[in-house]
Amino acid sequence: MHYKDIVMPYTFRSSRAYVSLCVVAAACTLMVGALPAIAAQTDEPAPARTVDQVDHLFGVTLHDPYRWMEGAHNAEFQQWLAAQGDYTRAKLDALPTLKFWQQDLQKINGTTVVHRSQRYVDGSLFFIREEAQGNGTLMVREANGAERVLLDPATLAGDGGHASITLFVPSPDGSKVAVDIDHGGNEVTRMEVLDVKSGKPTGDAVEPVWGEFGAEWLPDGSGFAYTQMAPPAQRTNGDPLQDMRLRFHRLGTPSASDPILLRAGKGEGVNPSFTMSSNRFPDVQFRTDSRWAIAEEQGAQIEQRYCVTMQTEAIKPGATWHCIADFDDEIVDADIHGNTLYLVSTRTRSNGELLALDLSRPDASLKDAHPILSLQDDEMIVDSNLDDTQMIAPARDALYVKVVRNGIDSIRRIDYRTDKVENVPMPFPGSAALFHADDNQDGFVLGLRSWTTPPKFWRYDPSTRSLRSLGQDEASPADYSMIEATETELVSKDGTHVPLTIVHRKDVALDGSHRAIVFGYGSYGMSIVPSFRPVRLEWVKNGNIFAYAHVRGGGEKGEAWHKAGKGPNKHKGVEDFVAAVARLSELGYSRPERTALISGSAGGLLLGGAVVGYPSRFGAAVFMVSLLNPVRLLQEPNGANQMGEMGDPSKAADFPWMLAMDPYQQIHPHTAYPAMMLDVGLNDSRVAPWETGKFAARLRAANTSGRPVWIRTDAHGGHGIQASLGAEAAEYADVFAFLDAQLPVTATHP
Template structure:
């Protein structure tokens, strides 16, 4: 194993600082505001305005070119990117598996393939491709990705959504499974996470649609959505609204809520939902027959509100099963009759225990429960009509990514993986209690025997024990000189559960350390863990992350000169505040598509949708909580912050590119002498629809930047004194 050289401080130049135009600095425009006693200085607020979109795009594009030119000067960059790509492309993926009768539908990424394609496999093992986005291009030459799909209950039809340029606003098409014929109708402006729900007779489906672009008038495209019904063959513009704005009956919805409709084979009931950027949902029930006969006029009965803390559900016949954390932080399962859905009369069918219930799924005869036992998955099964919960032995000790089942048949499919265990899909036979590897994709053949995952706990500033996963070579010397990356997220109750990432071997095999901080705000320890890092308690997440970094240093996995921080999306809050709170702890940081200016999130696309998680600036308590988590407003001139590389895609509809632009400009203004790079891609969004080449390029760019800042001789530019 090679020894990393001692880190040398950057040379201090005696030359005068270059003029702003030579540094490609954006203009600073004075803007002062006082909100509940908080003084907010924001010289880059002009970037938020639509009339300045051209100027902002021009600056971001030039910054992206500047960063690209710099990375290409690093001698080791091309070799590292080639290795990352070699490892990543050796893995084939299956995802979003859906069994329907004797057919299994799934999204598949081949070894060496860039994008997922929609395939179907018959009972004899033969596989056919139904939709292949790699054969498509946008009008401007950009790529096309498939974001979601759902087969009809009989498997005859599949509705699927295609997005352009890495964005997440899809057009929905319908393909005939037997022939591959694509129907002529196209349903526009459907968010990439919102799959359709087929009616029981398979004549059409319910879907949630964004407001037409012509009606936005500069507003947030994520607001004002409505649920509609499309009958195959009917003109799409005539699709009736069945829930949300425009429906003639039903519950009212806030503009930022997403109305959805779901159907359940074998049940007389359909459910409606109010959701958003939160786990909890409002749930409404109506008879499926009434909804079919009178779209938009059906009578809905409210079953739950957000305060009931319901995060998952299943319908079997007339019974509704609810997974709730109300009064049970590790969650419990309730059953209520849809004939009289009164939660006060709900029966507890699975009580809370020391294990966290992560999700539910059901087949024709049973309810399946995914349990989190100290970061490892357990599977339990509850036959309908009984109170006897059975333990099911899993194929290996790892993590369940998903459980899926056909509600009209017995059995389920379990998707599993681990930190050093490649993901596989297993079919569970309910009668024999046996698992069978479906072999949906071939193994990568990557040898991971040299690597290990240490599962430890760091002590946060208030004494809370924070889970920390540390991946490294088995023969790693703990001498404090290893290059290390600490990744975190800590939002929405999302857990950094075990994932097999072959690309990370490119970092580990160099003697590097890759660690995951399971901070509060995530779901690793149930709902209490999530709430302890939400809203005004978000500083707990930051302190947890810092504690994990300190643990790595104290236990001599690394030292501040070799420690980098990484987060994406809402993880940007965590990383942004960690480096502004403890700049001395990190050598470098990368934030991808990050939430870095929470005081202004309402001005961005997808803004109001975030209120449930972040809070609101309209109250003093809310404003002060947002200020505490706002990395932009916590930058102080003269502080020596870590070097940074900030990534954004110009098609990002979740975290507007101006957020990254503002933070990067402000950090560079304050961070004299320390580099701040902006990595900007035009054919990308939030990362959901990126090609594998794009994902691997981001990893290689980020690690090359880290290695440069850590003093690796292979990543020095010409003339560098580091």
């Protein structure tokens, strides 16, 4: 499932890096709508075995009968999961509307060409071109307009066509590009340097690198810093995402001799002036127009820690770092130009405040920083999504800042010399699919989209104060002019008004007859922003509803909105999610029994909470690579990294509310649960598949409704990132066919 345009759940906030054809459509709609719902499932797989595992934690007795499923390389569980996948595949293949959705969505995605991750460097445009069956090809467009392939991962030997590019970073002069290549579908990459002129590898390569961390080039392009995963024997509790180290590679030298600049945890390479816990990640930024380097200690939470030193010192082991902001200072982003450090703070303003600090002052500290941008009360500069966008973007000519208001993005230009603020005229109201600037180039590149408008891309030229098209505007693969988005609100259990986006046909009959999907997420302060997804629009085009609940725990109303649905407040987001179902019914779009909830990753806590707490309030649920057992968080690979958002189950203060939001532990016996499908990627490095297995097995044993609980497996899938648009279409076809079968009566209009 491609999540990138909504949120990339359970991610790391790397500041550079940081998812049959009918003759006429009316006949298809009527055919889908006439199908009866499948009310019960009588041939589920044999129940999973149980073991009487009992824990006594902080005065609470916990039963965990499926603990045996946990652990890496668990042959018994892997065999059980494979059987589940085979069973579900057979059931899905027998669904009446599957072939319709497969052909419809493959046709839509088969004609789609996506351009993304555009970087403009020294007259050349670097970008990823993604087509139906490809894995994303790295391209370059020269100054004369000629385009050529730099790297097509499908051509790499020994990968069976499953290699993909997770990230690329051109050198400051555009002569080289460092590419993160995922060869196994698990986001663990090999970073290779390509010579742009020849398209051939230079021989410089480092590994293993987590796929969200790119190269940070020195201004002269002679080398780069990179965040490397620790060797297996040096990982705390065997967790591959602990004990990372920041290293420096000089081009043309053996990578084995790359010095360690910073290190998380303990051991060789720890810098006394900038120590960090093992579950954090070190990163660094170099800027061509500054003598300073800024290092970052980051993790899966919105606040980060920032320290500075001279660039000449930063590439030496044992450099002395001057730390400006700690986690308690609530700084969520930082960048640098000349001697000025720019910081985004949420400490005194929940919606974000832009500060400037003069590093040339002796002993400069955060208390010396001052605000430089006036904002209206409802304007935000907090990180609102995980697309390829920056919050603050230093270019050569000025600082550019992305400001969000009611889900619509605007760009402010701040002159370095005068601090004069100007609004950059936007071509149409939308959200940024791309916003990026480099400090050795004037202006920025921008991509905008809406719920029903494909992305369009420009480069801003400050000399003419105009946006020039990149010529990469994404064409809509079908006519969606009959669809619109309605922005409204729901009223949650405690009276809070929560934004709700409803995507529907303009001619929708408000008679409650339509099937509906409600998507929510509610973690890490990440917002659900307008996004153009043809596969979802096909669901709507065929007479259904797709709604987005902007629940607490996200960032739609600033950091206060995030905190209102975080930790002990997690149940508030669940209440918001369930209230969205009632709101759709109240407005006449659907009825609860015709409405499905969908979420995944950290959103599994949201969806799982709805399933176990309010099982009769909706008709079905679809889980995507979901976190479902947070009291076992520290047994997860990547679990320790999540404590900043999820809490620490080993602490008496955190355990009670972590238990309260644990869907697996909150399953009630002898309860009628809705129909469910749980999707799991077998190469997932962020949420272990055993979370899905345990939840599904326990829920089946408790379920009295007779409704299905299916586990869909993807042998090549990772954490919600499909290898191609074709794979995305196949997954959505399964989801839509499942919901056709489980939700009674859909739209009947042509």
